[in-house]
Amino acid sequence: MNRWDVLVEVSPRSEIADPAGTTVERALRALGFSGVSGVRVGKAIRLEVSAADEAEARAVTEHMCERLLANPVIEDARIEVRATVAHESVS
Incomplete structure (x- = not known):
């Protein structure tokens, strides 16, 4: 068995309202970041x-997303899989 580092990014589907994204976008503009949109x-x-x-x-990660990590009705999940790099401890 190999170990795999997996990153799952879950976000609201494009057709679903994202009030948190709207709030962040407004706050960024209020802070002077005028070129920001689509948050x-x-x-x-x-x-x-x-x-x-x-x-x-x-495939295992996709199954996790279907069962728990994402709500497929309102969210999209993007999965990135990489081979785990061995971490050496420094003494």
């Missing part, structure tokens, strides 16, 4: 998945 607020979920290969890690 969408979502969530990022990082996890490690044990799987034989990248395709299996993606």
Whole structure:
């Protein structure tokens, strides 16, 4: 089994109102960031998945999204899978 670093980005579907995104956009403009538009607020979920290969890690993660991580009626989930890099401890 290999370990895979997975990033799931969940955001409201484009046709769904995003009041948090609207609030952030207005606040940014009030702070002088006039070139900002289309702000969408979502969530990022990082996890490690044990799987034989990248395709299996993606499939498992897609199943997690369907069951818990995202509401497919109102949210989109974007999945990024990378091989886990071994972390060496420094003594």
